[in-house]
Amino acid sequence: MTTPRPALSRRGFLAGSAVAAGAFSLGFHVPLDAEAAPGAPEINAWVVVRPDDTVVIRIARSEMGQGTLTGLAQLVAEELACDWSKVTTEYPTPGQNLARNRVWGDFSTGGSRGIRESYVAVRKGGAAARTMLVAAAAREWGVDPAGCRAEKSVITHPASGRSTTYGQVAALAATLEPPKDPPLKDPKDWTVAGQSVKRLDTLPKLDGSQVYGMDLTLDGMLNAAIRDCPVTGGKVRSFDAAAVSGMPGVRKVVQVGETGVAVIADTFWRAKTALDALPVVWDEGPNARVSSETIAAVLKEGLDAEEAFVGNKAGDVQAALRGAAKVVEATYAYPFQNHATMEPMNATARWTPERCEVWTPTQNGEAALAAAAEAAGLSPRQCEVYKIHLGGGFGRRGATHDWVRQAVLIAREMPGTPVKLIWTREEDMTHGRYHPVTQCRMRAALDEKGNLTGLQMRISGQSILAAIVPGRLGPDGKDPVTFQGLNPGGAEAAIGYTIPNLLIDHAMRNPHIIPGFWRGVNTNPNAIYLECFLDEVAHAAGQDPLAFRRKLMANHPKHLAVLNAAAERIGWDRKPPAGVHRGIAQIMGFGSYVAGAAEVSVAEDGKVKIHRIVAATDPGVAINPQQIEAQVEGSFVYGLSAALYGACTVKDGRIEQANFDTYPVMRLDDMPAVETVLVPSGGFIGGVGEPTIAVAAPAVLNAIFAATGKRVRQIPLKNADLRRA
Amino acid sequence: MFKLTINGSVREVEAEPDTPLLWVIREQVGLTGTKYGCGIAQCGACTVHIDGQAVRSCSLPVSSVSAEQKIVTIEGLSPDRSHPVQKAWAALDVPQCGFCQSGMIMASAALLAQNPKPSEQEIRQEITNICRCGTYNRVLAGIKLAAEGGEAGRG
Incomplete structure (x- = not known):
């Protein structure tokens, strides 16, 4: 089995040839790699079968560590009934998708939709290919296909005792008419999908042979380092190229658009060294005096603003608050955070007046192609993007392709020469697409028996869509993503409580720092706001936080089931060990139901230790349980990093944190034991790469309250004083 | 030069x-x-x-x-991914995106060379590499597996 290999241009791909984990990775051809071997026909867009029975499965979505590549291949292979040990994969390119009327559908790999939104299409692809292979064998034998069976790439005709393999009939199969709507297996009959098979892409990651975007080498390639204006909204006033043009290796110093300056040199290190020495004068523009404090003041104003977009409404919350026996109120906030992918942004581009090619790690090859074409001044059909393995994505490499635009603009200064642009960690940290900032004022109405009669939730702050995909805003300007996990219903991210009087709305306030989809997106703050506040309300009502929630969840059995599963695993009805305290939280996001429960202790000096954390997940159908476990563990690392350490602050219009010394993240020593409880209830399919992140922080924050009596309403915890009074 | x-x-x-x-x-x-x-x-x-x-x-x-x-x-740790750490990593499917894993594997191999049977506490203190995908618990399990020499039967 081999790792996915982008269908690269033949011209001078050096790095790949040394890396081949299997013989079939050699020799890159256009249009697609898999057809390079003679007699290796494409059965359909998803499946190529080679004469030696190797099956090449095409993967449209990007693999960035989340396991989608293996999961999608499992789904195709299941319906194809092929020998899993002979499966390999490849990426079609965005240009090929364009040329074939998007036969592979959407390339976008975000929102935990890599598998769930391909779930039917790729299985149909596998089933159609199997039907055609069987039909080809039946035709050769002159028998009825209905009397043939296919299993592990072998086709048999029991009545006559004949058998053949996929590889032997592939050429004929490829000429047959595809079936219109092939039936799909019931997941209960799966033997490859649904199983904890090993990932297809592990081995090259163990010996340095996996090629990431940053590792790409092309014939005659130069390297570039870039500095963009430190203040968003500012631009280059001047720079003194002559001061560095004589430095070792330097070929050219160029302005990149209005806002950036780059040095092109023979090596990256020489480009970076010269860039560091380059005198640049910035026009910092209108945002040069903005700070975290001024942004917080703008958001605070929004908490009481008259106008707001309504996301969820029932009854009359104002009346409920007026008539309440007790009103509970609290204000929460969520900071900017950087994705901090381990591999900083990078892209390699080669531009001529007629054609532009880009090699880059991207979560959305088609969006990268659009960005490349625009920057190249060419039509998308004159451009191509080759997806290279991603050193992390987390949303940073999906919606905006600012680094691709830069790489193409730089390459235009060197027509015909490939130029690899690599961001330094400092550039990456200070030019992110940050987790949006919001504040939230929560008000709850309790009656004299301690029942929750009303809940008001006012979110004030940033809209991701308004900043980076305004076309997806509602007709009234509302950003529906803001309400993730709080929607009145739907299959994506519905609230799990029935509250008779409810108002959830959003006063949009957009600071200049550009936001982005940050793994978990708005479920992250929304789960903290709702789940920590409900914990507060339960305590105010003198009730157990779990029992208090359960009373509101009678109409939400799937939410309740995962909450109960998490509670059972953590042992909620038993006393925790001495000094250890518990917290619990749940949310629906990305089509899945999740709940988390944590056991935490807080030392006299305020140091927090997370002993155990449990996640229960109902993704409907589980495609690869061991990879779901990996995603749950990874989600806790991402969510707990955010909870413990994650904050980017703004001073003089710019992000202050430039590297991991000032933007700490979780390391092994912080990592608690994780227990993953999978409770797939069937009948739907949800994502698993993100939803658990959202319950990490509220489960821990609620446990910290149980331990200390202190409410932390703004992460990160590193800024909270939890010392005993 | x-x-x-x-x-x-x-x-x-x-x-x-x-x-x-x-x-x-x-x-x-x-x-x-x-x-x-x-x-x-x-x-x-x-x-x-x-x-x-x-x-x-x-x-x-x-x-x-x-x-x-x-x-x-x-690239030089072993000729064929046969170092005990590499074998343990394969057995447990440790990497996600994999970008940090070269460093994780090299740090883990050096730890085991100096301390063939590290305690969990020692592993937690010695392995300070950053992984953003969140493979830490499988890294921890991988080092323990490599230290036990138990990876051969599981690869």
Whole structure:
């Protein structure tokens, strides 16, 4: 089995040839790699079968560590009934998708939709290919296909005792008419999908042979380092190229658009060294005096603003608050955070007046192609993007392709020469697409028996869509993503409580720092706001936080089931060990139901230790349980990093944190034991790469309250004083 | 001109004396398994062995390494992914995106070379590399498995 290999241009791909984990990775051809071997026909867009029975499965979505590549291949292979040990994969390119009327559908790999939104299409692809292979064998034998069976790439005709393999009939199969709507297996009959098979892409990651975007080498390639204006909204006033043009290796110093300056040199290190020495004068523009404090003041104003977009409404919350026996109120906030992918942004581009090619790690090859074409001044059909393995994505490499635009603009200064642009960690940290900032004022109405009669939730702050995909805003300007996990219903991210009087709305306030989809997106703050506040309300009502929630969840059995599963695993009805305290939280996001429960202790000096954390997940159908476990563990690392350490602050219009010394993240020593409880209830399919992140922080924050009596309403915890009074 | 001994071969490279060893390995020598993650010795993606010690090569000038010192990169850890750490990593499907894993594996291999049976506490203290995908618990399990020598039967 081999790792996915982008269908690269033949011209001078050096790095790949040394890396081949299997013989079939050699020799890159256009249009697609898999057809390079003679007699290796494409059965359909998803499946190529080679004469030696190797099956090449095409993967449209990007693999960035989340396991989608293996999961999608499992789904195709299941319906194809092929020998899993002979499966390999490849990426079609965005240009090929364009040329074939998007036969592979959407390339976008975000929102935990890599598998769930391909779930039917790729299985149909596998089933159609199997039907055609069987039909080809039946035709050769002159028998009825209905009397043939296919299993592990072998086709048999029991009545006559004949058998053949996929590889032997592939050429004929490829000429047959595809079936219109092939039936799909019931997941209960799966033997490859649904199983904890090993990932297809592990081995090259163990010996340095996996090629990431940053590792790409092309014939005659130069390297570039870039500095963009430190203040968003500012631009280059001047720079003194002559001061560095004589430095070792330097070929050219160029302005990149209005806002950036780059040095092109023979090596990256020489480009970076010269860039560091380059005198640049910035026009910092209108945002040069903005700070975290001024942004917080703008958001605070929004908490009481008259106008707001309504996301969820029932009854009359104002009346409920007026008539309440007790009103509970609290204000929460969520900071900017950087994705901090381990591999900083990078892209390699080669531009001529007629054609532009880009090699880059991207979560959305088609969006990268659009960005490349625009920057190249060419039509998308004159451009191509080759997806290279991603050193992390987390949303940073999906919606905006600012680094691709830069790489193409730089390459235009060197027509015909490939130029690899690599961001330094400092550039990456200070030019992110940050987790949006919001504040939230929560008000709850309790009656004299301690029942929750009303809940008001006012979110004030940033809209991701308004900043980076305004076309997806509602007709009234509302950003529906803001309400993730709080929607009145739907299959994506519905609230799990029935509250008779409810108002959830959003006063949009957009600071200049550009936001982005940050793994978990708005479920992250929304789960903290709702789940920590409900914990507060339960305590105010003198009730157990779990029992208090359960009373509101009678109409939400799937939410309740995962909450109960998490509670059972953590042992909620038993006393925790001495000094250890518990917290619990749940949310629906990305089509899945999740709940988390944590056991935490807080030392006299305020140091927090997370002993155990449990996640229960109902993704409907589980495609690869061991990879779901990996995603749950990874989600806790991402969510707990955010909870413990994650904050980017703004001073003089710019992000202050430039590297991991000032933007700490979780390391092994912080990592608690994780227990993953999978409770797939069937009948739907949800994502698993993100939803658990959202319950990490509220489960821990609620446990910290149980331990200390202190409410932390703004992460990160590193800024909270939890010392005993 | 500097002489370096990398993975058993002597290499002559042209570079400015203050060039970090990481970039010489990646750009002049052409071994790209060693990664750039931060440039300030925070993340460990650039970890290589120098005379058996785990070293963060992004913060080590090439001029400070002598030709006699033996540099081993991820490509030279074993000829066929047969180092116990690599085998344990394969058995447990440790990597996610994998970008940090060269450094994780090199740090783990150096730890086990010096302390063949580390306690969990020692592993937690010694392995300070950053992984953003969140493979820490499988890294921990992988080191324990490699230390037990139990990976062979599970690969």
